[in-house]
Amino acid sequence: MNTKFTEILVGLFVCTGIAALFFIALQVSNFQALQNRASYTITANFENISGLKDNALISMAGVPIGRVSQIQFNAEDYNAIVSMRIDQQYANLPTDTSASIYTAGLLGEKYIGLSAGGMEEFLIEGSVIELTQSSLVLEELISQFLFNSSDK
């Protein structure tokens, strides 16, 4: 076998392999979202986030606009502090925007849905969303329902 021919084929092989890596990274995974694209971080306190995970989607009107970057526990008021990284291109969220935790489908992943308010000022890096609606916990719902119905 001609050495030069071998070398060319090996070069092509390595290139296709690396192309496959790029394809998988950019087309298949959230690698793009992890890239330091211009973004700003806001936080929100939730009473209960059960099931929300790092990297969960943040959507507004069904459009993904960012991801959860960190989840912490606040020892003072026993709440969860969720940091959200929002794409810079969506920098015009009103300060009275509210955040709720939803489930995609009945059993799907948790995500945060934002709905815009009416204020003229916008959320900026470090802002805190005041209006939050916690995750629905199925067990609590059921027990509430049982409790209420036995009350009657």
Add this chain to the structure above:
Amino acid sequence: MISIRNLTFSRGERKIFDNISLDIMPHKITAIMGPSGAGKTTLLKLIGGQLSPDSGVIMVDGKNIHQLSRPQLYTLRKKMGMLFQSGALLSDMSVFDNIAFPIREHTQLPESLIRTVVLLKLNAVGLRGARDLMPSELSGGMARRVAMARAIALDPEMIMYDEPFTGQDPISLGVLVSLIATLNKTLHLTSIIVSHDVQETASIADYIYVLSHGKIAGQGTPKELADSDSEWVQQFMHGKADGPVPFHYPSDSLTADLFTY
């Protein structure tokens, strides 16, 4: 050049060498003869440091070869050429590259000079025209000659031939015999020929050791051995079927074997 003292070596239960001592003279052709399975190849591997003896000492060029570090052993091996029974050519390189291989690995010579050296070595074995063939395209005899060219590629001080004559046609046999003798003379080599071809070996050897059953059964110049009064040496040197060495592997008598059920 090489001296072997009280060498003992076993394969499993079997003692291949039992306390043998022998000397290889510099710039001479020494032949080591013996029937197949006597341990001739094994002896060459012991000298080359590929196998270690159970006991005894092998001195090559004044150094105990089994106490050398790996780099020292490799340095010493560059002075040894070895022609393997099968040729041992690297099957994925052409004849030319096979001979150039040790030169490229061990020297910094420019490619043009390597070409010259390789062609000269190939010319010496009469295969300059076969340089572009692959080892699989060579006959057994040609492969042996290419291997010979490779063995002398680094201009070694000594060279070990493992059965160089087996499987050669009469013409290349004659060529090989004189080639070994000429190389020895012109390059001032120390040669060791391992063989069981009595006539050819005796015609060029300066000194012969005959191995049998792990011992040295006889030694001397070809003439001394031919006139030896040892019955065993007589049988081996003259190729007689009867004698102290039985042709048959030890067994019950044929009648006993055939009629016992």
Add this chain to the structure above:
Amino acid sequence: MNFLQVLGHTTLKSLAKLGRASLFFYSIMTVLPYVFMRPKLLIKQIFSVGVLSFWLIIISGLFVGMVIGLQGVYTLSTYGAEASLGIMVAASLVRELGPVVSALLFAGRAGSALTAEIGLMKTTEQLSGMEMMAIDPIKYIIAPRFLAGFISLPLLALLFSSLGILGGHITGVELLHVDAGSYWTQMQSAIDFYDDIVNGIIKSIIFAWIISWIALFEGYDALPTSAGISRATTRTVVNSAFAILFFDLLLTAIMFGST
């Protein structure tokens, strides 16, 4: 009595072999830097180990992906969850099937060839011949092949997964009309670059190490006869397969066990 003897004998033999294999591995590691100085040797081996396995991997990946696409749609449609097909295809390929199946194919295609090649070189005294020319066969023959496996298999596994994901697209989206948008966006939101893809690549690097080690050692340690080589080749494929599946279980437990 006899049974105990056989057991003891087998254990001792296996331990001795493991010892030889470890020494062998150690000597490969010590000469590895040399290979980087001789890229020609490496390129030649990447060719015979990697490039020659290319089509096998590509075609297998495509077909495996197409099958997952079909099965996925049939299964998911029961729950009305066809939109999650992309997640199912990509997660199973990137985490498991890509590394594991390509490693199994690689062991059969390249591993067995390596064992046979090295075994034959031993039988024809090529390795001894090199030693007598003061050239270390570990350095010249073994190490480049080891490194070539190390480089090739992760690339092959990535190709396998990529083609599989495209295969899933062909059957799921083109054939069974799952929505293309949800196929890709759901995939992107569920597959994490570090957790899934990097871990998958780490798996295939470890598999490459196992297969190359087993294949080269079996060839190097083979009895220098034709029967010896054929047994060694079989052992390479069987032992590699066991080792791959075992380490896959172990690695999966470590990597994905915590979530």
